[in-house]
Amino acid sequence: LSYICTDGPGQWRTDSYTYQEILDGIETAVVSWDHRCKRSINYKSFNPILSIIRSTAPYPCKLWAVWALTNLCEFKPKRFVPMLRRDGGVELLESLRHEPHCPGHIRRLATLTLVQAYDKEIGNEIEDLSVR
Numbered sequence: 001l002s003y004i005c006t007d008g009p010g011q012w013r014t015d016s017y018t019y020q021e022i023l024d025g026i027e028t029a030v031v032s033w034d035h036r037c038k039r040s041i042n043y044k045s046f047n048p049i050l051s052i053i054r055s056t057a058p059y060p061c062k063l064w065a066v067w068a069l070t071n072l073c074e075f076k077p078k079r080f081v082p083m084l085r086r087d088g089g090v091e092l093l094e095s096l097r098h099e100p101h102c103p104g105h106i107r108r109l110a111t112l113t114l115v116q117a118y119d120k121e122i123g124n125e126i127e128d129l130s131v132r
Contacts, residue, residue, distance in 0.1 A: 027060040031105055035070045043072065043080075046087040059103055062096070066109045073116040077084070081117050090117050095114065096117055 017025075043049070052065040069089060072080040084090060093110040096102055102110075 018021050021024055023058055023060040024056060027063055030063050030067050032062070033067060033071075035067060035109065041068070041072060043083070046080075046083055046089050050087055050089055050092055052059070053096055059106060063103070063106050063109075065111065066096070070109045070113045070116075073113050077116055077119075084113070086116055090114065093117075 046069065049065045049068050052061050055061075069080075069084060073084055093114055097107050097110045097114070
């Protein structure tokens with residue numbers, strides 16, 4: 001739904017739920033999820049997720065995207081932290097965290113993901129030093 005909602009309310013064509021009701025539902029659901037839970041998601045690139053964060057999508061859509069990054073980097077840091085760095089996610093999350101209107105729960109998840117990224121970077125530097 002987050003991907004669909006990035007198109008904006010003008011593209012929403014259902015009488016069952018309003019666009020705002022869907023956004024509220026996304027936010028309510030994502031805030032209740034544990035970012036440390038195991039998910040069977042397989043990404044080869046974070047660009048589809050990062051495109052939501054880069055877009056003018058409403059914050060509930062961005063919340064889902066940041067949650068997904070947090071979850072994946074927490075669950076499999078050796079696989080997903082390098083992907084986050086490669087795809088420009090670290091810089092994007094840093095920028096998002098400093099947006100003046102960024103909701104606190106998005107800022108918190110972005111910070112958790114950045115901690116994972118920086119811990120991995122520091123770990124790699126330590127491994128490089130121990131090899132020498």
